[in-house]
Amino acid sequence: MTIVIFGGGGDLARRKLLPALYNLHVDGVLPPRIAIVGVGRKPMSDDDYRAFAKAGVEKFSRRPIEAHAWEAFAAALFFVAAEVDGEQALAPLGARLDIVEHERGLNGDRIYYLAIPPTLFAPTVQQLARSRFVPPPEGRIARVIVEKPIGRDLQSARVINDAIAEVFQEPQVYRIDHYLGKETVQNILVMRFANSIFEPLFNQKYVDHVQITVAEEEGVGTRAGYYEQAGALRDMVQNHILQLLAMVAMEPPHSLDADVIRDERLEVLKSLRPIEGEAVDANVVRAQYGPGFILGKAAPGYTEESGVAPASTTETYVALRVCIDNWRWAGVPFFLRTGKRLPKRASEISVHLKEVPPILFNADRSARLDPTILSIRIQPDEGFSLGINSKVPGPHVQIYPVKMDFHYGSTFGGSSPEAYERLLLDVIAGDATLFMRRDAVEAAWQWVMPILDRWAERGRDGLAAYPAGEWGPSEGEALIESTGRRWMAP
Template identity: 55%
Template sequence: TFKTHLFYIQGENEDAQTYATLRTKAEEVEQAMQLPGNRIFYLSIPPSSFASVCEGLAQAGLATSASAASPYSRIIVEKPVGRDLASAQQINEVTGKVFDESQIFRIDHYLGKETVQNLMVVRFANSIFEPIWNHKYIDHVQITVSESEGVGTRASYYEEAGALRDMIQNHLLQLLCLVAMEPPYSLDPNVVRNAKMEVLRCLRPIVGKDVEQYTVRAQYAEGVAHGQPIPGYRREKGVNPNSTTETFVAVKAFVENWRWSGVPFYLRTGKALPKRASEVAVQFKDIPQILFNANPAAPQPANVLTLRIQPDEGLSLRIISRVPGTRAQTHPVEMDFQYSDVFGCPSPEAYER
């Protein structure tokens, strides 16, 4: 059975004996099961521990060189990669000393979500969208990742990261790139990455007094989640009572290129919010209110394309329709697609991919 192939070793990140024990166990299992010796080290740990782990793997001889003639050794680094530019560069330097770049995989599990993978398909496989996917027709884009739970048992990590580092600089920026990128000439990972990089290079920097104008930071207070009381963030176990770490952040961003000139991208994420929801909403510009708007003080709702990432993965398009009857009345309606309804099976979780 699967569980007979699982093994557990406990140790400290900075203890050389941990890695010696790991190597002994790995070689023992590889020999018993006649495995070729391919190894993947998945670092789902705080960024501050990356350096000591890489050095420990190297000293124990667990990080073999990249060679087609020998078993592979790879390292997977999960977000966030560092706290800032300097620490990210330091992590890249440390991992680069031990592993070749071809052996290093920096992942964002959000890219494994079904609707996130569907974003490129919606954009580039449907001729109705790409011609209007620009500043002439789109008013703004909202990217939301809302969590209803508090920090729970992750207080020590969250105190080090905060919502900005935990969510904005990886998950939400990945979504922004998929919405804003130019069509890649192939689906090769490097080609797609380069298309995303062009978007990031066009992001307007938020510096100085712009921070106050274009960003919001906050912490959750005492409240109720799923019918159960939760303490305010500063009263959570493991949180500094004077903490200034944000649990909510909102950013108004601009991609300064020809396609997106003047179109705001609203990014927001937080914990202990009223509901759990992740979605991308593309709101199109209003039409001239001439033919069907009987009340100029209450204009018609705009057309909105919403891609639901979780829960209820799917896509909806809000359009304006005529209300049956003798009067020329209109009403917004939703053209809705849900994965579970169409394909009849739940989508794999991001980590399952």
Template identity: 45%
Template sequence: MKDQKQNTPAILFIFGGSGDLTNRKLIPALYNLYIDNFLPEKFVIIGVGRTHFDSDDAYRSKLLEGVQQFSRRKDKIAEKWPSFAAAVTYHELDLLVDSTYNDINNWVVSKTKEWNEKPNLIYYLSVAPQLAPDIAKKLAAHKLCNDIATSRIVFEKPFGHDLQSATSLNQLLANIFSEEQIYRIDHYLGKETVQNILAFRFANALFEPIWHKNYIDHVQITVAETVGVEDRGGYYEQAGALRDMVQNHILQLLCMIAMEPPVSFDANEIRNKKVDVLHALRKITAENVHEYAVRGQYAGGWMQGNEVKAYHDEKNVNPQSPVETFAAVKFFVDNWRWENVPFYVRTGKAMHEKTTLITVQFKESPRYSFPQAAADTWRANRLVFSIQPKTDIRIRFQAKKPGPEMELNPVDMIFDYAKENGGQEPEAYETLLQDVIEGNPTLFMRADQIEAAWQIIEPILDVWQKRPPVDFPNYAPGSWGPEDAEALIAKDGHHWVTLPAK
């Protein structure tokens, strides 16, 4: 059995403890960490919310349903759940009144005396974003985060609605917390396959020497979902695909591909390299947004035998909504390594396939050595990181077909992450929650990263807001998005990459 990675006691407060995120992600992740002995020996989880439960046992029963459905470790529930659940309590409280924070302080004092040791305090804000600033102020006013070394506050996205609101939120937080206490969570960065990008690049001498403009033709990032907005119409009307996915998840993936080698894996060194990429991204002006960005909205139709509502017919959506459910953008990183190498990104709802892919397309090698017949099937080398649902890395190269003639075929060499690790790789929230408990902010976004990302997409948002779309809805459910997205990449002589169906 593994030893706990650190034994400082911990109290984890989940504000919004009765919500969907707690049930689907947070408690299953914490339970998995408990089974694998990555939680401290002394810990408690305190859910705080406005939903009524008759008792702690009633709350635990609700959480158990989530673990049974969403945990990757269902084999030991009968053995392990009772001892884990004993550390979980729930309190029906209003997070906007002072008495709640007096109670929180009393619980901290009580546990500190019981353990005879000062615990780490983690406040996880699984709440509506408009509540976060007031909760942060209350925590500060009641001096619940005064110890920088032992108190942490975790925020879920969105981090602002635009550059101005993000800057205001960051300024508010900077006035009451130290930056090292603030953990802005992006669950994509906790995925094992995303973290493996850095290992792949910087631990293998084979690839880093060719990781630049002399060898790479272009890069693609696709984040596609088959579902529509479902019951999130109200949220999506305020967000849209560009805010919801590009500003955070996709730009962070781009940074992982484009960043310079770090001198260490110190948290700020990694984040410095990422923010350097954001600062180097070519600014898209209002005048040329139409050349670099495409938007779309899904129509009604059929997918895999099921009828799909058009976005504007979804619940809590304006029937004349101009909000995009698809966005594609062409970026350039204006530095020596990436000069004139395009980075194409796209994301959308109601797409043909659920997939997250990063494709590094290399330039073609000269064909002079081979007969014309060999060149007919020639394909440039390609490296593909599959983030989800497949978790693999595949390299495409040329190989000779068996036989007397010199005929070449492109073939894939595949490293299957799940198969290699027995399918037991941790979920993203496991990694991120463990890092919060241990005080490691490497995978979390810093204030300057947030603001730099907003600066990149704000010109696009402004133009799209001022110029209502004239062709919405403009793509069918089950497709790969609007025709303009194909044209965005085709005019440069490229095409979007998808994985072959199995």
């Protein structure tokens, strides 16, 4: 197996891909014969690339480098300088791959990882076809991994997907949403469908509402160029959060086959009630962070960040009230929110069950019982907990919400594999369960587009503000509090 990383000298490769591959190597789960070939514009020797990779692994791997393991891993690393412009742009790459594969006894199975800006997706896959990398020789494997963002709207997503489809068939395409590779996200399916207690409760009879929060403590940092064009809705909601929603809300699949599960996730996306026109103003809040404090330190506002236009209307926070119009979830609102410069980095799903009738322990409306909440913590502090009202020992009836808390760290010890480890391994194994299919990507864009269109119409109008370090703007609180509910902070 040969893994060719376009953008092999870039940030994603250094922070995520190379450390993930190293950890898979240490775990002994990579194919015994493998080559990892970085491709980039800037020339670099193989030794330089190994040094680049080592620095990335040292800094970002969940495990420290072990000399023996590193030696074997480094021997499988190579680098080729190549551009995607020009008639024979990838010819040098082809020649080098032939040599490397011959020397290492590889059979020509290849994975092409597009860790490059979306604007280069189409030219790169076209070059792969032009240089006859694809289709591969009879019996050999060629797969392509595409990083998000896949487009910045429905039209551009279709353009990218069409370009990829001209070269690769859909089963060869692995669109990564790294959230789906997280252990806790995978555990949603296990929790729901491997325990008899939860699945019977996951419907409109028992669930009052669901909250999904994906909070980032960081500001825009060095990504202003990208983020100014994206914003929170495109960067987080269109992909990660809608995928999380789909995992929580999907029907039980009849098998664990990748397409069966992906069909069920797609059904949820197709069942989302469109939010269009003025309904956007009532059901979606967008905001931008201003100056504030993060962990005791002063933090600048978004428009004071380097690379951000002073008059920018890019949203750094978005909160939505979403309805799923199907039998299971009719009448159950899903409240979604994400933002930058929130008080902490945390991703969490909470399923709030309906209250018990106000007859016995809930009779005093001024001292209501806590509702039963199932919290699924995706990061950090991975695990889930179930709040249960319980009697405090003693002569009086005093009730306290206790937690049944499953905590990965204390239960299993060891560090969980990074999402990219699992996802890369799945591509090697040809399992597409945790990857987004074209139809799902486009369904998500289709649902998001009316919101983007409405914002484009309104410009700055309706863009709220919140201080850095707060849980968003007051409008975000009002969105949920107007329904008699409250956000649960992670």
